[in-house]
Amino acid sequence: MDITSCLVITKILLAAWSLLSAAEWLSNLHLFRANGLLSWKVLGLRPSLISSSVIRTYIHPESFIISVLLCRIVASVVLLVPYPNPADLPCSVFILLSCLYLSRRTRFGGDGSDQMGMVIAAGVTIMSAGLVFNDKDVALSGVLAIGGQATSAYFVAGAAKLASPVWREGNALLGVMKTQSYGHAFAVDFAETRPRFCQFVCWTTIVTEMLFPLVLFLPPGLAIAGLLCFAAFHFSNAYFMGLNAFVWSFLATYPSIMVLNAVIRDWM
Amino acid sequence: MSLVSILLYSIVTLWLVITLLAQHTRFRPFSSIDAFHVIPRWTFFAPNPGIRDYHLVIRDRCRDGRTSGWKSVPIYSARPRFGYLWHPQKRSSKIMNDAIQSIKLLLKRENVGATGLPFTMPYLLLLYCAAHAVPPEPDAVEFQIAIIESTGHDKRRLECSFLSSFHRR
Numbered sequence: 001m002d003i004t005s006c007l008v009i010t011k012i013l014l015a016a017w018s019l020l021s022a023a024e025w026l027s028n029l030h031l032f033r034a035n036g037l038l039s040w041k042v043l044g045l046r047p048s049l050i051s052s053s054v055i056r057t058y059i060h061p062e063s064f065i066i067s068v069l070l071c072r073i074v075a076s077v078v079l080l081v082p083y084p085n086p087a088d089l090p091c092s093v094f095i096l097l098s099c100l101y102l103s104r105r106t107r108f109g110g111d112g113s114d115q116m117g118m119v120i121a122a123g124v125t126i127m128s129a130g131l132v133f134n135d136k137d138v139a140l141s142g143v144l145a146i147g148g149q150a151t152s153a154y155f156v157a158g159a160a161k162l163a164s165p166v167w168r169e170g171n172a173l174l175g176v177m178k179t180q181s182y183g184h185a186f187a188v189d190f191a192e193t194r195p196r197f198c199q200f201v202c203w204t205t206i207v208t209e210m211l212f213p214l215v216l217f218l219p220p221g222l223a224i225a226g227l228l229c230f231a232a233f234h235f236s237n238a239y240f241m242g243l244n245a246f247v248w249s250f251l252a253t254y255p256s257i258m259v260l261n262a263v264i265r266d267w268m
Numbered sequence: 269m270s271l272v273s274i275l276l277y278s279i280v281t282l283w284l285v286i287t288l289l290a291q292h293t294r295f296r297p298f299s300s301i302d303a304f305h306v307i308p309r310w311t312f313f314a315p316n317p318g319i320r321d322y323h324l325v326i327r328d329r330c331r332d333g334r335t336s337g338w339k340s341v342p343i344y345s346a347r348p349r350f351g352y353l354w355h356p357q358k359r360s361s362k363i364m365n366d367a368i369q370s371i372k373l374l375l376k377r378e379n380v381g382a383t384g385l386p387f388t389m390p391y392l393l394l395l396y397c398a399a400h401a402v403p404p405e406p407d408a409v410e411f412q413i414a415i416i417e418s419t420g421h422d423k424r425r426l427e428c429s430f431l432s433s434f435h436r437r
Contacts, residue, residue, distance in 0.1 A: 020354075023356075027356040028356050028359050028360070031359065031363070035400035035401070037363045039396060039397075042389065043393070100304040108370075108393070109359045109363035110362075111358075111362055112312050115310075118306070118308075126280075130273075135273055140273075141279075144277070145280045153308070157311060157313075160312075161313070161315070167315075172313070172319065176318060178419065179320065181365065185421070244351065244353055244354065245355075
């Protein structure tokens with residue numbers, strides 16, 4: 001896969017994640033109101049706020065949040081315009097800035113898809129700049145940012161699970177499925193009487209996540225097959241756990257992983 | 269290779285190294301200077317897989333000293349049928365989970381503990397939210413919040429993990 005194709009696929013998936021995320025925040029505006037869970041009356045008391053109080057009065061009310069989210073939706077739609085699109089660079093910069101703003105404004109409630117979305121936006125920004133200024137190395141550093149963070153994400157997630165007795169004993173799957181937040185009634189009914197199945201799923205998750213870096217070294221056909229399995233993992237997490245936004249942001253890293261795979265195999 | 273690309277490769281490599289280091293508790297100080305959360309945490313559902321639901325409850329103390337029953341602060345809503353496509357409701361429960369996890373960590377910290385906790389942001393956030401989400405009793409003068417943890421699906425087990433002091437309404 002070349003860098004241009006990588007950018008084309010990545011920016012479409014980034015746009016999809018960004019649209020979904022902005023629309024979901026827009027339907028949660030009550031959280032930002034005076035009595036909401038993210039009320040600025042409380043979050044504004046943080047001692048480490050870096051901007052002056054005059055600026056903060058302008059950039060933290062609900063109206064400003066709505067403007068940011070609407071602009072992000074526009075930027076995401078423009079990002080969907082087929083390549084070559086001169087607006088790719090400013091749109092990805094805006095999505096990146098909106099990620100940083102929301103992360104700072106909300107502090108609580110962000111998840112892994114938001115973190116990966118920020119990584120993708122940064123990577124697409126660098127890749128677009130590289131292609132605009134015709135500098136392949138600049139574009140490749142964007143690919144490295146996305147592919148490197150995705151590889152560490154899977155490896156660290158697997159290693160952290162390996163360190164946990166709840167995961168090693170196979171109790172994590174059933175425990176999570178029983179919760180209101182991330183659970184699923186069918187999964188509980190199925191898994192409750194099958195402890196060996198639960199243990200198998202937990203260990204499969206640990207081992208495959210930790211082996212993810214191998215995708216960078218496999219022949220392209222096997223690497224694609226491996227990524228398809230991880231995509232299936234994210235679809236099942238969306239269905240059973242309600243982690244819908246992870247699908248878009250994590251799938252958006254796969255083109256960069258395939259480019260890194262090609263670069264590494266060339267070196268070897 | 270241009271100077272800009274060398275600079276970008278260095279920044280990206282440094283970002284990756286700091287990210288990997290920051291996953292370990294020993295290197296948590298990174299998070300205190302990470303104002304925009306640019307250093308991601310990749311330890312999803314581990315080492316604690318999140319096998320508990322958290323519920324916030326509130327009760328009032330009236331002028332005559334009588335306390336009302338505990339009332340649940342509505343945070344969770346059922347996952348929509350097509351939650352795998354559209355699931356905005358997850359934010360409220362995530363905010364609640366994050367704030368409660370922060371409270372549990374702050375309680376363990378020597379420089380905060382139970383005495384310092386009422387001056388921390390996650391505590392104030394839950395206090396403020398509970399006080400505004402549930403209407404007070406007509407003659408309420410003070411209120412108290414508690415965090416209830418639940419496990420299980422059909423037969424839920426409940427456990428009170430935190431009880432605040434009384435605060436003025």
